[in-house]
Amino acid sequence: MTSNLDPDARSSYRLITLAARLIQRRQDDALAPLGLTRAAVIALEGLTGGPLNQEQLAEAIRVQSQTLGRVLTRLEATGLITRTRHASDRRQLRVELTDSGVAAVDAARLAEINAYPDDPDIAWKALREELTKFVRAIPVNRGAGVVPFAPPEHRAGHVHRQQSGRASGLRGWEQPRQN
Template sequence: MTSNLDPDARTSYRLISVAARLVQRRQDDALAHLGLTRAAVIALEGLAGGPLNQEQLAETIRVQSQTLGRVLLRLEGAGYITRTRQSTDRRQFKVELTESGEAILEAARREETNAYPDDPNIGWKVLSEELAKFVNALPASRSQEVLPFAPPEHRTSRRPHGARGTGLRGMDQSGH
């Protein structure tokens, strides 16, 4: 089978991979003094629009509910979220941000923003558009909606029934 792939594609794939690792490392470093990980911030971001149950939150941020549970335990222990058992279904918990959670989320957003390069020669809008095209061009067997640092489409967009989360790699690292 021959490929019609642009010869620069392999180099681009590698650059995307390197860029992702570098951005993740910078974000992890920026969040460390707050005692947070990217995974914890993603969970907090998912709750920014209001309370959800754990299954809804997992779907919103596109992770497995079991993986999310470990992160929520740590966020609850730190006082950033509350989990209240639902009266209509005792197996479900309503998860919501506390005032401390809102404050730490704002601090995390500032730290993440400060971790990005401040280079006026980078066309962020163009880069974002091109990366979105790349993500959307991935084969259907891969999740096409994984944009973990984009604001969650809170309660407005649903994945097809039965679609699974991506299980963000590193979700439970560093204890948060």
């Protein structure tokens, strides 16, 4: 199969995927001493605004509930979350961060930040803006199973910038800055 894509665009795409793999590898290395994976950190971050049931959390972080269940089992076994039966619906489990879970989120965020290159010549704002345009340009119906983490907006006390369109699936650090 041949592509009509501009050679510069193809080279840029390859650089994006290479950069993503390199950062993911560095994040994995940074999280390993904490006993965490990126999937675990995403689940933990999804709970920072307050307790949710498993289905709400799965929807908030855009993963399958069954897949999330395995991650939650590991997080519960390590004491980072608790799962308790919901008072009004015994079929539902309330998932909540423990104090250790809150500390793990903080440690994971610091570890992930330290995994990024510390180069003053990198124009982070310009890079974020261009990557945001790139993500917005990806058709919604293509690759629907791969959606970046989006913090839930329904939680009480949760401060979240309102986004519209395709950008709503971006993490806070991927969001264009509001001046």
